[in-house]
Amino acid sequence: MKKNVKSTVSFFRLLIEHSQRPYEPSPEHILKRMLLALCHGLSEIVESGTKNDAWEVVEGFAKECRKLEAE
């Protein structure tokens, strides 16, 4: 798996991790620490990645979603 794909999926997982914490992180924390990193990763894949990279990101997201639903 390419680094940019792995990194993008990892930041999606970080977002899920924060939703499971015993407190609610501030909107600023969610934006600065997770959403912006996700946006950068997704933008780079759209601009310079391959269709396979994009598919692997979607698959990575779906894998995390399945784990979440199974909990």
Next chain:
Amino acid sequence: MWNGTKSTIALGLAEIVERLTVEEKREFTQLVNWEELQRLRVEARRTPAVRPVGDPRLYVATTENGLSLDLPPEHTSAFIAMLPGKLASEAIDIFVQNGEGSQETSCPAVDLAVWLERHGDVLSEGAIMMEFGPYTVISAGGGCLSLSLEDAPPALRREIAQQALALSGFDHEFQADHFSAIVWEDQLEVTE
């Protein structure tokens, strides 16, 4: 969930106990399951009805396959620098990403502290992924980290979490495989 009747009973009992003499209270403690009451009291404290909002000073917790951390930003570099030793990694693959693009590099474990010192700006505000062999850490800036420790023994997670606390000035030895530790102001609250 308490209903009205139960609340009334609980309140009535509490009032009666309050009116007992010391000797009667002593006898009462022999009659009730004191350990259960204590456990319920701790549980109630740990699971508030409404989750607090905001960003704690420190948070360390186990996840499905690793650790999720929010460390004081000034200790992030030291925390990452100690990981190669704990994870027995000799080289680190680094992927840095920001709004202007991304960069890939690698560095020997012995040079990681120097790399972190030179790239303090990225560590404080950028997005970084570091691969320590099979293990991965991502830093979202500001001390926000996620460590993926797939197939690592629980003892290793405990050890790394304890080190994170120690670097931040707190001392606790985790016993369980799943735990969390949080500091809002200066008090360490641990759940195992």
